[in-house]
Every structure is written in C-alpha cells, then in structure tokens.
Amino acid sequence: MKKWLRERVEGIDRVTKIRAEASTRAFYRLEFKNETRVAMVYPGPEPDAIERIQHFTHLYLNHGIPVPRIYAVLEDRALLQQDLGDQRLQTVFTRGRMAERRYRLSRVADILEKLARIPPEVTLATLDPDRMHWEMDFFIQHFASRLMGLADSRRLQARLVGLVETIDFAPGFAHRDFHCRNMMVHDGRIVLVDFQDSLRAPRAYDAVSFAWDAYMNLGKLRKLFLTDLEKRGLLPGMDQVYLTALQRNLKALGTFGFQVHSRGNKSYNRYVARTLRHVATNPLARDMLEDSLPKLTG
Template identity: 30%
Template sequence: MLWYAPLRAMSEPMPLEALAPAVRAAFGAGARIVAAEPLAGDASTRRYVRLRLAGAAEAPTAVAMLLGADRLPLGSEEIGGVAGGDELPFVNVGRYLGGCGLPVPAVYHQTPTFLLLEDVGDTTLWAAARADAARVSELFGAAVDLLVALQAAGAQRPAPACYAFRQRFDGRLARWELEHFVEHGIETRHGHRLPAAERAALLEALAPLAEPFERATPVLAHRDFHAWNLHVQDGRLRILDFQDALLAPDAYDLASLLTDRTTAELVPPALEASLTERFVEGRAAAGVPVAPGFAERYRRCALQRALKVIGRFYFLERVKGKPGYLAYLPAVYGVARRMLRAEPALATAAARVGAWVPELGEERPA
C-alpha cells in the first residue's frame, strides 16, 4: 500500500468543507487547512489526502483517510469486518497496538466517513532500502524486530476487545484464497472456467497449503506486513494498514515481509535466511519461542500468499480496472516457483498449477 506517494489529480473533488470542522475539533478553533494534496491509495476503495495546516501547533500536516458513507467496516473484502463491531477496525486495532507501544499513526479525529490521522511521511521501507543498499540488512532487520514485538505483544497482552483477537486466518480462509487464485489467476486470465474435474484436482493438490492455517497455534498477525506498509520516519519504522489484523500462523507475517512483490530484489536468499534466523532468535528472547516445523510453515505460508496475490492482481486488473499491479507479477511468480521447488511434497501441486500457469511449470499433468 503506497499511502503517501503524491498524485497529481483525483477523480473526485476534495471535500475540504467536510474536513475543516474535523481539523478544528482536533487542533483547536484557530486551525485551518491551507492546502490539500491527493495521495496514492491502495487496492481498496479508500482515498487519502494530505492536509497542510495553519494554526495547528501539534502537527503542520495530517492525513485524511476518506472512507465513503458505505465503507464503515474498513476491513478486508474477504473478512468484511467483525460482526457486531461498533467502531472502525482501523481505530479499534490501532488503539490496541498503540497501547502496546507499537508505532502506529495517531488518530486525531474520526467520523463514519473519514479519519484524520498523523502524517508519517512518504518514505516506505521499500523506498528507503532501495535508496541505500548498505542499509538493507539494517532496515529489514528492524522490521523483523518490530514483527517480533507485535507477536510478543499479542501473546503476552491478549485483548478480547481488540477485533484482531476475534477473527482467525484459518484453513477456511486459506482455502478461499486458493480458490480465488484458481478463479482469477487461472480462469479469469485464460477467459474460461476449468473443467470441473480439473478444478477439483487442482484445489485438492493445493490443499496442503492450508495446513499451517489449520494446525499451527495462531499468533497476532498484521496480515499485510510488508515493505510498503512500513514507513521510515525520523529514523524509526511506523506501521500502516493494520485494520485487517487477526490471528494467523506465526510464519505468515514474516513470509509477507520477506517475499512480497519485488522484495527479492533487495532481500536475496542468504539475507532471507539470516533474517528468518533473527526472527526465530528474537521470538525466543522475547519469551515466545516458535514451535517446531517453522521452516515448512514459512515456505507454505509464502507459497499460499504468493498464489493469493497472483489471483488478486488479475482480479484487480480484470474486475476492478486497476492494471498497475500486474507489473509485480514476474516477481510474485518467482516467489511461488521457488517455494514450489523447495517442497518435494508439493510435486503434485507444482504439476497441476504449472499446467495452467506457464510461469510455474512446463508440463500438463496426465
């Protein structure tokens, strides 16, 4: 998610008249908006505007997250928010994370249609690391340490009032995402549905990828913990886009961090292994050691997520009219290919998937 990359224009006018009262409520009667800068959003319907302020001593800028009147849940499209929740998941989860000392943006003001947030700048972890190759290990190491702190907080300070503890990334959701991959990464891409028998055989071959989500003891997870959802501000990392946090396998967020999109350009296998070791050691030092079988969980979470992302990107391009994400597909195919080849037990899955996704194989199964 590229929260704070400037855009030149937006398709809809800025509702500054609606934002001005919120600015005064947050920063005092003398605070006013002197400029508004549209910002790049993500794959959701949310939009973002940086507000430059006068008369607000606490903050010269703030970011308005515009939800729209029909976007109250502010959760993932797959989960659809928490049943019975009476506040925005971003606010609910952010309150918990901030209370644990984790570096999330402050919420200055909230309404059912927009939030006024602390501005954490434009520099993503990805951009900072790409700009300074000598700091890649340091920056991603800091992200690993932050992930350890997140998981330790979840283990040591569980809070039923936080929505993240009420929903789980279980086998059902993992299988749904694999079906999403088949539907869009294969069927939408090729323009036709698979024969029923082939579709069933393909999903059966992919079933082992749901096992970590069914068997592993779940931990607190961000769900999209990657280098575009972490920003570098004043020498420290800030966490964004956490509204879909939930309970998930311990390896899931680490796989997201180290294998998302084009991260392999910055994190080669040797550094990936070193950062994984740092994570395992950090969990142990925090008093929450990982369970046996972590390496396999990591590979399977990385592969499940890569396939989900492939399907998602085709969905965004063909259904939502957002083709920009297709540029990341070669790198995501590379992750999926590497994880498939690292798991001999997934040979059947590799053959089945490769029959329909040429980037992942060459031979159609008999």
C-alpha cells in the same frame, strides 16, 4: 470531498489527494500553517471500521509498535491521523546500501517480536482453514484459470485443499498484510499502516509475508532475516514456514489477477513475475502442486 473536509476541519491551507491502491478509502494530506495531517475518508459512515482502527491503533501503540496517531474522528466517516510522509520501506530498502538494508531487516524483526507478544485473543477475526480455502478458490478463479484449462484448474484446486490442510493453525496475532508497502519510514523509524484487518493467523504468517514480499525481493538477505527470526524464537519449523509462504504467495496472485482483470488496475501486473518466482523457488512447491507448478510459473 476537499470541500467536505474544509467544512469540518478548521485552519486548512491546502488539501491534496494522496494516491492509494486497492482501497475503498481515500486519503488526503491537509496542510496547516505549521503542520500537516492525513485524512483517511470512507465513502460513507463506517462506525464499525472507524472503531476497529481506533482499537488496533491503541493496541499497537501500547505494545510499542509505531503506527500513525489519531487526532480526530469526523462523523464516523473519516480519521485525522499523523502524517508519515511519503517514504515507504519499499523505496528506502531498494535504494539503500547493504548496511542500511541489514539495519532495516533487524528493525522489521523487532516489530515482529512485538507483534508476537500480543495475545491473539484480542481479536475474534481469524485466518482459519475455511478462509484459506476461500482464498485458494479465489486464486483459481482470478489467476490460475487464465493459465490453464478447466481440468487442470480442478486438479490444482484439489492440490490446494491439501496445501491448506498441511498448515498448522495454532494461531498468533498477525498484522495480516505485513509487507514493505505497508511500512513507512518516518523520522528514521519504521511505522506500520493498513493494520485494521489484524487477526489471528498461523504463527509464521507475518514473517513469510515480508520474507517473500510480492513488492520487494530480499534476495540473499532472506536467509539472514529468517535466521534472525529463528534465533528470536519467532518461527515454527521450516516446513511450516514454506507452506505458509506458498499459500500467502498464491493468495497474492489471486488478488493481483482480480485487480488487473476485474478492476482494470494494470499497475499490479508488475508484481506478478516476482511472486511467481517466489512460488517457483519455494522448496515445497513441487511436492504440493506437482505438475501444476510448471503450468503456473512457465
């Protein structure tokens, strides 16, 4: 692939592969004499995927939401993009002092406010009840079934049908994977990445994805963050917030189970305990999951 890139991009001094998790795409940093770029490369031609990324890049930038700029498309297989460096919000937030953390939370809320202004009609893709039911079945198959027997798994599956049916599906526009590992800190600003799967989703979806992030714990700052979002008019009632958060966390556990046991990607094990704590401390978890909850969370 390095040779492929050198043959199509002039003036490259050095090509370095960038580590990426849970993606079929590969990423490379291209070093030139006075600048760097990042090449995002698909295994083969993906014109629809490339077009989707171009579409959402323009959409986000037009709404004042920082995302990496696109400089070139290479044969419907790769994009040459702005290099944002290596600083994820996950690291900046975790290592920052309290004042720095509060500042970053406010900037995340600013981005959510801008996302809320995007009309959901700009995309046909929808996180609807059918898709959420599929995610809960995926969670049962790849995570819960490893912790409980068949009968218990079936009882939990029935309860998850009830969970999905209680979520209000009045849609808003959503990034879909709005968490700290998809936020880079570049020139002091938070820049979103991995936004190609943006869709219509329950109104609180992106907010709960960050408030109960599988990759970082807000701790006591979660209440401050949610209060800020409430004041901005970005949240539905708190019952809907907790229900959506519960579904999102269970969906994440299904993904982690699949990555660890089906893909052999053991690095996702480190995120399971935190996500289970999110589930265990969700105020509506016991009502929705009943006696399945202790079997999941220990």
